[in-house]
Amino acid sequence: MNVTVIGTGFVGVVTSAVLASFGNTVFGLDVDEKKIALLQHNTVPFYEPDLEELLAEQQASGNLTFTTDYKQAIENADVIMIAVGTPSAADGTADLKFVKMVAESISPYLKNNVVIVVKSTVPPGTLSVIDDIISPLTSASYHLASVPEFLREGSAVQDTVHPDRVVIGANSEHAFAVLSELHLPFKAPIITVKPESAQMGKYTANAYLATRITFINQIANLCEKNGADINEVIKIIGHDKRIGQHYWYPGFGYGGSCFPKDVKELAAYARSVNEEANLMVTINQLNENRIPELLNQYTELVGGWAGKKVAVLGLSFKPNTNDMREAPSTIVIPILQDKGATVVGYDPKAIPEARVMIASHPNVSFTEDISESVANADVIIALIEWPEITSFDFTSAKTSGKKQIFIDARNQHNQSQLEAAGYTYIGIGR
Numbered sequence: 001m002n003v004t005v006i007g008t009g010f011v012g013v014v015t016s017a018v019l020a021s022f023g024n025t026v027f028g029l030d031v032d033e034k035k036i037a038l039l040q041h042n043t044v045p046f047y048e049p050d051l052e053e054l055l056a057e058q059q060a061s062g063n064l065t066f067t068t069d070y071k072q073a074i075e076n077a078d079v080i081m082i083a084v085g086t087p088s089a090a091d092g093t094a095d096l097k098f099v100k101m102v103a104e105s106i107s108p109y110l111k112n113n114v115v116i117v118v119k120s121t122v123p124p125g126t127l128s129v130i131d132d133i134i135s136p137l138t139s140a141s142y143h144l145a146s147v148p149e150f151l152r153e154g155s156a157v158q159d160t161v162h163p164d165r166v167v168i169g170a171n172s173e174h175a176f177a178v179l180s181e182l183h184l185p186f187k188a189p190i191i192t193v194k195p196e197s198a199q200m201g202k203y204t205a206n207a208y209l210a211t212r213i214t215f216i217n218q219i220a221n222l223c224e225k226n227g228a229d230i231n232e233v234i235k236i237i238g239h240d241k242r243i244g245q246h247y248w249y250p251g252f253g254y255g256g257s258c259f260p261k262d263v264k265e266l267a268a269y270a271r272s273v274n275e276e277a278n279l280m281v282t283i284n285q286l287n288e289n290r291i292p293e294l295l296n297q298y299t300e301l302v303g304g305w306a307g308k309k310v311a312v313l314g315l316s317f318k319p320n321t322n323d324m325r326e327a328p329s330t331i332v333i334p335i336l337q338d339k340g341a342t343v344v345g346y347d348p349k350a351i352p353e354a355r356v357m358i359a360s361h362p363n364v365s366f367t368e369d370i371s372e373s374v375a376n377a378d379v380i381i382a383l384i385e386w387p388e389i390t391s392f393d394f395t396s397a398k399t400s401g402k403k404q405i406f407i408d409a410r411n412q413h414n415q416s417q418l419e420a421a422g423y424t425y426i427g428i429g430r
């Protein structure tokens with residue numbers, strides 16, 4: 001099939017490369033000439049495992065072409081996928097300006113019976129907004145659909161090749177038929193639904209996972225008050241088949257490009273349809289309060305932050321990505337600055353991004369050498385579970401004779417080993 005994916009951000013690049021690998025002829029289209037030039041040379045402007053290799057392979061095979069030329073990319077397309085950003089507007093709603101611009105730009109070149117798919121996360125009702133833009137601008141017949149994306153950063157290629165499910169939201173049999181055929185090689189259950197259900201399904205999945213994380217963080221707070229261990233509590237509840245063992249680990253709250261944004265958007269959507277009393281508002285608030293509250297809670301234990309050297313390990317929002325959007329480090333480091341600490345941040349991939357995202361300050365430095373970060377630190381905060389951090393030999397790195405506090409923000413490290421090495425260990429919910 002001829003497929004054009006518009007928007008060469010995270011979802012767009014991964015989707016175009018994977019669809020090409022299944023034998024489709026794919027155009028990746030963007031108005032950003034610099035980005036397209038990089039992609040044409042197999043350079044991905046962000047870090048994602050396996051992606052550059054796949055890109056190189058598919059461009060060499062001739063199945064995948066990156067371009068800025070709308071006419072070239074649209075006039076033969078059987079399927080057009082819109083995968084542009086939907087940033088949050090000031091009131092928390094999704095800003096659809098890029099989706100609308102794309103709808104307008106593709107209209108003059110549409111071929112008959114093309115299926116236009118929205119992959120971006122958008123509120124229910126967005127297909128009629130797009131329809132209103134396209135219909136006066138073309139005489140071609142077209143079909144609209146919503147196919148939300150559920151991939152995770154850091155494992156995006158694997159998640160896209162092996163999705164848990166493919167959701168096709170449409171009101172047209174032709175759209176269901178074409179998109180079912182396109183997604184057949186994914187060998188995943190295909191769920192055909194109304195567009196509004198597809199859009200609500202995407203928000204609901206992310207809002208539920210964010211709620212689950214917030215819930216376990218709240219339970220962790222209670223465990224800290226009574227001597228229970230959150231890991232043991234999770235083991236107990238996880239054996240209940242209705243609950244399960246996965247996706248529960250407590251920490252400094254959820255971050256990234258999706259959960260914080262989607263929770264806020266769902267709350268804003270609820271307000272816009274007069275559903276004021278909304279759980280999502282509370283989830284968002286609890287998550288935003290979490291890091292400041294934890295750092296305050298630790299103040300006494302560390303003997304006040306002023307003048308302390310703090311090693312912040314892990315600056316990206318999760319392992320295997322250099323994405324720093326809503327990363328815990330972007331909240332932790334400015335708070336420590338304000339409290340007068342000296343911070344040495346470590347990350348295996350995100351240092352260039354950290355220099356942009358975190359305001360420069362005489363007491364904040366970054367290093368790609370974890371030993372340098374932890375050397376002589378008063379406090380080590382293991383913020384993100386990068387393998388380079390979880391496998392690091394903190395025992396050998398211990399500065400002898402010095403009181404050093406180890407904050408295990410993800411409960412990933414061995415408490416008794418660290419204590420035997422002389423660290424004062426602080427975990428979450430234990």
Ligand code: UDX
Pocket residue numbers: 149150151152153154206209213246247248249250251252253254255256257258259317318
């Ligand atoms: C998420 C969804 O998982 C994905 O389906 C959707 O398409 C986009 O949003 P992503 O943001 O890449 O993916 O990361 P994910 O691994 O889900 O983690 C999100 C945040 O939750 C991270 O800050 C992570 O540290 C945190 N988290 C995750 C927890 O605190 N505890 C957990 O048990 C799991």
